[in-house]
Amino acid sequence: MQHISFATKGEGFGSFLFGGTELSASFSCKGTEQTAMGVFEVIMVVLLEVLKLSVVNTLILGVFWCLASGSGSAGNDRKRRTRVKLIKSNQGAIPVDTEETCGLDTPDAGGKYQSRQPAFPRPSERRQSLPGIKYSVNVSDCYNMNHTKRGQAIIINNKHFDPDLEMGTRKGTEIDAQNLDNMLSGMGFTSSIKDDCTAKNMTDIISEVAQQNHADEDCFVLVILTHGEPDRVYATDYLVNVDDLLTPLKTCPSLAGKPKIIIIQACRGEKLDEGTDVVDAKGGGEDDMDPVVYRVPVEADFLMAFACVPGYFAWRNEEQGSWFVQALVEVLRENWARMDLLTMMTRVCKKVALDFESTKTSNRKFLHKKQVPCISSMLTRDVYFPPMTDQQ
Template identity: 55%
Template sequence: MATAGKDTTDASGGPGNTATPAIRHSKPPVNHHRAPRAATYSTSILPFERSPNGNILAAFCRAAYWTQGRAVWGALTASGDTKHCYKMDHARRGRAIIINNETFHHDLYLGQRTGTDRDAENMESLLSELGFDITARKNCTAAEMKSMLVEAARESQGDADCFVCVILSHGDDGAVYGTDESVKVEDLVAPIKACKSLAGKPKLFFIQACRGKFVDGGVEVVDSKGKHGQDDEEEMESDEVAVQTIPVEADFLMAYSVAQGYYSWRNREQGSWFVQAVVKVVRDNWRRMDLLTMMTRVSHKVAYDFESNVPSNRFLHMKKQIPCITSMLTKDLYFTPKV
C-alpha cells in the first residue's frame, strides 16, 4: 500500500526549465554496506566474504539469482521452447532512456510533478540490475525528447538484446509533455520503429502520465484486497490535449500507467503507483518470469493494492487505477542473466 504525501495538484504550474541538462550515463549502483562479521565455523561459502563489495549475503544472492535465471533458460532450451523466446544472449542488454520531466513552463499551467524523482531513481536502479546502459535526462523540452529517441535510433544496436524508453511526465491520451509543449507518443516511437538494427528485437516503452480527465471510481469485487489511503492525501496528475492514439507495430510493448481517458496517480513521497508496482514486481520475478506475465501482475498490484486518499475532495477520494499494457511482442521475453 502506498503511503500518501499531502500534496494536491498545483494549477498554477511550476517554473519552466529551458536549459539543456547534461546527459547522465549510469552504471549499476555499488553496495557500500559494511561487511558482516566473518563466521567462526568452517564453510564452503566463506570465499564470498572477499567479494568486491565486502558483503557475503549480497554476493551469495547474486550467485543464486544468476543460477536461478540460467536454470530457467536451461529448462526452456532443453524443452525446445526457445523458438518462442526472444534471443537475449547478445553482447549487451541494450540502451535504456529515462526522460523525467518535473517542472514546466508557466504558460502551460501544469503543476510540478512532486515525487517523480523517486520514480526515476527506482527505474534507473531496476534497469541497471537488468544490465541496461542507461541515459537519463531531466526536464527536457519536446524537441529534446524527440532528439533523444533519434540519437538512440542512430546508435548501432546490432549487439543489443532490446531497447527501453521510460517517460515520466504530464500527458493526455496519445501525448506527453516536454517542459514547453506536448509531443505525440507516436512521434517519439517513430525513430525506434525505423531503426533497422532493432528489427525483430523487443522495443519497450513505459509511460507514466495521464491519458485523459476521468477518475476511476472502482467497483467492488468479492476477493478485493485493495487498501485505503492513509493519513495524507495523494497527488493526481492532470492536464489534457486533444491528440490521436498511436499505432503499435511488431515487437513493441507500450506499458501505460493508466487506461485510456483516465488520470494517473502519483504519491509525492513514494512516486507513482505504476512505477512502484513495476519496480517491485519485475525486481522480484525477472529471473523466472517472462515480461508479459510480470506486467499482468503489475496491473493486479496497481488495481488491488492502491487507492487514493483525498478526503478533502469527494470527487478524488477513494479512486482506483488500472494500467494499460498494449503488446505487439511476437515472442516471450525473458531477461536471461548475462554470463
C-alpha cells in the same frame, strides 16, 4: 438358340455362360460407378439378338466385350481420380480434394482401395515452388536475449514545465526515476536519466538512438515520466504525439526483430475511476540456429505499458512516487530473472488495481479512487531476461 447371361462384378468384369437354345439376356449394375459397363452390356445383348451367335461373330463379340469391360474398369478408376482437381493460385497448381475425405484412394496389391494419401503437398514442397524466399520455419518462441549487451534504457523525467502550459510541478517524479534507474541497471541495462526535456530534446534523444548500432544488444527500453493526454505527452514546453516520437525506432535496422519496451507514466485524461466491488473465491496463485531472413511489420516487437487506460487520471504519491512505477519496480525486481515480461506486466496490473487506492487527500472528489495500467503488446515472442554473465 443359346442362352447367355451376364453377371457384373465389383470392378466392372463380366462372365459368359453358354447353354440351351433359347436366347435371352440379363444384366445388373450396382451403383453409378457401373453405369458405363451396363450400357456396353445392353449393346452386346442387342447385337447377339441380331447376329444369332455365329462362331465368327461370337469371337468378334468376345473381343468387344473385353474392350467394354476394360473401358468400364478404366472409367471407374478415372472416376475415382477425378475427385481431385487442380485450381490455379499464386503458388501454382494445388490439388484440392472435392470430397470430405481430404485424401486420395490408392489401390493396394489386391486391387482394393484402402490406403489414403494426402491430397495437399507438404508445406516444404509448397515452399519450394516459391523461388527467392527463405522461410522462418524454426524461429524461436523467445527473443534472443544472449547478446553481449542487454541494451540501453533511457528515462525521460519531466518535473518542471513552462508556465504558459499551466501544468503543475510533478512532485515525487524524481523518486520514480531513481527507482527505475536502479532496477534497470540491476537487470543489466545501461541506464540514464534525462531531466526536464523540451520537445526538441525528446525528439533528438529518440532520433539519436535510432541512428545507433544495436546489433550487440538484446533490446531497448524507453521510460517517459510526465504529464499527458490520451495520445500525447508533455515535454517541458510543448505537447508531443507519442506515435510521432516513436517513429524513428520503428525503422531502426539494428532494432528490427528486437523488443522495444515503452513505459509511460502520465495521465491520459481527467476521468476518475470510482472502482467497483467484486465477490470472488480465493485463487491460486534462442537456441543457436542457422540464420534465416524474414520480414516483420514495422509496428511489431513493441510493448507499450501505460500507467492508466485512455481518458483516465494517473495517480502519483509525492513521497513514494507513482502507483504504476511503484508496482512495476517491485514486480520486476522480484521476478525479472525467472518470469517473462508479459506475465510480469499482468502482475503489475493486478498490484495497481488491488493494492492502491487514493486515501491521502483533503479533496473528497479524489477520495477512494482506483487505477489500472494499460498494456498494449505487439510482441511476437516471449521476453525473458536471463542474468548477464561475466563474458557479456
